[in-house]
Amino acid sequence: MPITPGRLLIAAGLMLCAGGAGAQTRTATPAPPERYAPSSVSYVCDRALAEAEVKRLTGTGxxxxxxxxxxxxxxxxxxxxxxxxxxxLRRRWAQDVACATGEGQGSMLRTVTSRARDTSCLGSFSDADLKD
Structure with a gap:
C-alpha cells in the first residue's frame, strides 16, 4: 500500500488522539461583525478588506x-x-476571493471554484451567484 498524503494525515491524527493531544484545538479568529452585511445589501469590492479576509481564512485553515x-x-x-x-457566508467567501484576486480592478469575469482536498467540487461562483 503506497504512502499518500491522506494516509499520513490519518496516521498523524491517530497519533495525536492516542497521545492525549487531541483535546487541544485551534481557536478561530472571529470575523468582525460589520464585515458581514445582510444579504439584501449588495457586495461592494473593497480589495484591502477582501485580502485581509482571505488571509484570515487561510490562517484559520x-x-x-x-x-x-x-x-x-x-x-x-x-x-x-x-x-x-x-x-x-460561503457566497461571501467566494466574493472575497474574487475581489482579492483582482475582480474589482478589471472587467474580466472570473469563476471561483471551491474544491475539497479530494478534488470534489463543492461550489462554483460566477456572475455573483454561488452554485453548490
Whole structure:
C-alpha cells in the first residue's frame, strides 16, 4: 500500500488522539461583525478588506490553497467547515476571493471554484451567484 498524503494525515491524527493531544484545538479568529452585511445589501469590492479576509481564512485553515488560472480561480477549502457554514457566508467567501484576486480592478469575469482536498467540487461562483 503506497504512502499518500491522506494516509499520513490519518496516521498523524491517530497519533495525536492516542497521545492525549487531541483535546487541544485551534481557536478561530472571529470575523468582525460589520464585515458581514445582510444579504439584501449588495457586495461592494473593497480589495484591502477582501485580502485581509482571505488571509484570515487561510490562517484559520478554511482555505488550504488558492490558485489562479485566468479567468478561473481554484480554492482548496476544508470540506468539513464548508459543509457546516451557511450558504450566504460561503457566497461571501467566494466574493472575497474574487475581489482579492483582482475582480474589482478589471472587467474580466472570473469563476471561483471551491474544491475539497479530494478534488470534489463543492461550489462554483460566477456572475455573483454561488452554485453548490
Amino acid at each position: 478554511v482555505i488550504a490553497e488558492l490558485s489562479q488560472f485566468p479567468p478561473n480561480v481554484s480554492v482548496i477549502v476544508d470540506k468539513r467547515q464548508w459543509d457546516r457554514t451557511a450558504a450566504p
